[in-house]
Amino acid sequence: MNIILIGFMGSGKSTVGKDLASKLQWSFVDSDAWIEAQAGASISQIFESEGESGFRAWEQRFVHQLDNTRGIIACGGGLPCFNDLMVELKQKGTVVYLKASVETLVDRLKFEREDRPLLSLVSDAEFAQEITIRLEGREPVYLQADLTIETDGKTTSEIVNEVVALIP
Secondary structure: OEEEEEOOOOOOHHHHHHHHHHHHOOEEEEHHHHHHHHHOOOHHHHHHHHHHHHHHHHHHHHHHHOOOOOEEEEOOOOHHHOOOHHHHHHHOEEEEEEEOOHHHHHHHHOOOHHHOOOOOOOOHHHHHHHHHHHHHHHHHHHOOOOEEEEOOOOOHHHHHHHHHHHOO
């Protein structure tokens, strides 16, 4: 059984995923890292050359190749929201939504914007509003997860322990 972490960019999926995999001694894969390795290009380069739809096709390939072994999977923020991938994710493991507030996301993402194609061109004045709009659009899908963990004000190890306690 996989544990599949979803949530908005900056919610801690990769950081929590690595620590969770280490604690459980399971394998770890990050969808963005897998895509970059398979495509031979960075996420930003894929967005530039193939557009968002090309990137979403890469995410679909990633999910299709997943098996049901014991692994921790960190998904890109938009992955479950396109191409009915949330349905497929739920067939391949327990889906855990790492939920963070807009304030927390703004604080975490403000220094990483150049690495985030969907936020890189947003002005400082519109940054929080853009995150709010995107999160509101995605949250109905995120809330279809098997489990939701609030991450605001928690350390990575507290979140990892909470996931471990909730997984059957």
